[in-house]
Amino acid sequence: MNTQPQARPSATLASGSQSAAGTPEEQQARAQAKLAKKERKHARLRFFFGWCEGCQAFGSAF
Numbered sequence: 001m002n003t004q005p006q007a008r009p010s011a012t013l014a015s016g017s018q019s020a021a022g023t024p025e026e027q028q029a030r031a032q033a034k035l036a037k038k039e040r041k042h043a044r045l046r047f048f049f050g051w052c053e054g055c056q057a058f059g060s061a062f
Contacts, residue, residue: 021027 022030
């Protein structure tokens, strides 16, 4: 149940000719966006854990 006063009502899937998957172009765009998002996330994690390794190498406590 939605108890937030300003929240939108939950979305329901409409039954009809339009599928939830979308057109092949939309699926490809979605897959490319998902891949780019994963690459950005992995870059952030590499940076973070690289920072952690650097701090450990110098004996700092973070």
